[in-house]
Amino acid sequence: MxxxxxxxxxxxxxxxxxxxxxxxxxxxxxxTSDHQPEEWIAATVSREGDTRLGLSSTQDGTLLRDLVVADPQTWTGGVGAWPGDVGLLLKLLDAGQRLPVHVHPDRSFAARHLDCPYGKTEAWLVLDAEPGAAVHLGWVDxxxxxxxxxxxxxxDGAWMLRHMHRIEVRRGDGILVPAGTPHAIGEGVFVAEAQEPTDFSILLEWSITTSTRDESHLGLGFDLAMQALEHAATSTERLAELSVHRDLDAAADPLTSLLPTEADPFxxxxxxxxxxxVPAGFAALVVLDGSGxxxxxxxxxxxxxxxxxxVPAAAGDWHVTGSARVLVARPGTA
Incomplete structure (x- = not known):
């Protein structure tokens, strides 16, 4: 069955x-505190530097990673870069304060220097935002x-922010953040964040975090780590290519893509x-509203x-009925 x-x-x-x-x-x-701003959904990878934190579990306490390792054919169709790999990570992120300016390595850099086939391209789907709330993405010049x-x-975080695009956001905005692009999520922004399945972050602004300088360059040293950072401007035309807007409350189609097509390989x-x-394949789901x-x-x-x-790949194609509005994250096409 x-x-x-x-x-x-x-x-x-x-x-x-x-x-x-x-x-x-x-x-x-x-x-249990006012500093629990993230939930990792269907995560089979842990926080950088920790072997357990971040891993998702089923209702009976079994780690999802262990289920995938035990039966990769059922869960992923047998694909994966390592035992337990499902090809993506989905998070809910509720920023009660501005996050630091940081950058993620791309796949080429990660393969050469971090022994990993994945970088950390990510994307934000804005689920809610306070009036005037914004994200920062890419250099202006x-x-x-x-x-x-x-x-x-x-x-000097103020210098960094002055030289970055500030983008006010609203519910339904989908923004792709290519690896190498400096970025920060602002206070008052609630997103679902899809990303490659790693926790690789290079902090340019660690002083507003609990990390130290030595904990901010992935153990590579900053001379090497800074090679992951893009220094060229992100044009306004490029920003437009990286963004889409969808009405999350009145979708035009039963299955609506929420991100630019450039995200599809990731x-x-x-x-x-x-x-x-929804076609067969591993998926991570969040029911945003309704029932069904x-x-x-x-x-x-x-x-x-x-x-x-x-959702395991062996579940086959599946259907949604009723009033439920379901966020579906799936691995990329490459």
């Missing part, structure tokens, strides 16, 4: 920055690497509503707002 999607336990992450209230409201759970090094060494993020048919049914070859599964699931 074909397997059904598996319900997941809450997986809140304690962090240096404030937030988490909007995650708790969506998920119908209670936070070409920057001199020496100026960036000075700003980094002096922890991950896909869709909104599935009544009548949607996931119909799979193995049977029907009742779903409701706030629930999260991991």
């Amino acid at each position: 074909s397997p059904l999607p598996v319900a997941l336990r809450p997986n809140l992450i304690d962090h240096f920055y404030r937030g988490g209230g909007r995650i708790a409201a969506l998920r119908g759970i209670t936070t 070409d920057v001199d690497p020496r100026d960036v090094v000075r700003a980094r060494d002096e922890q 991950f896909r993020l869709d909104l599935a509503v009544d009548g949607a048919v 049914t996931l119909r799979c070859a193995g049977g029907d599964l009742a779903i409701a707002r706030g629930q999260t699931y991991a």
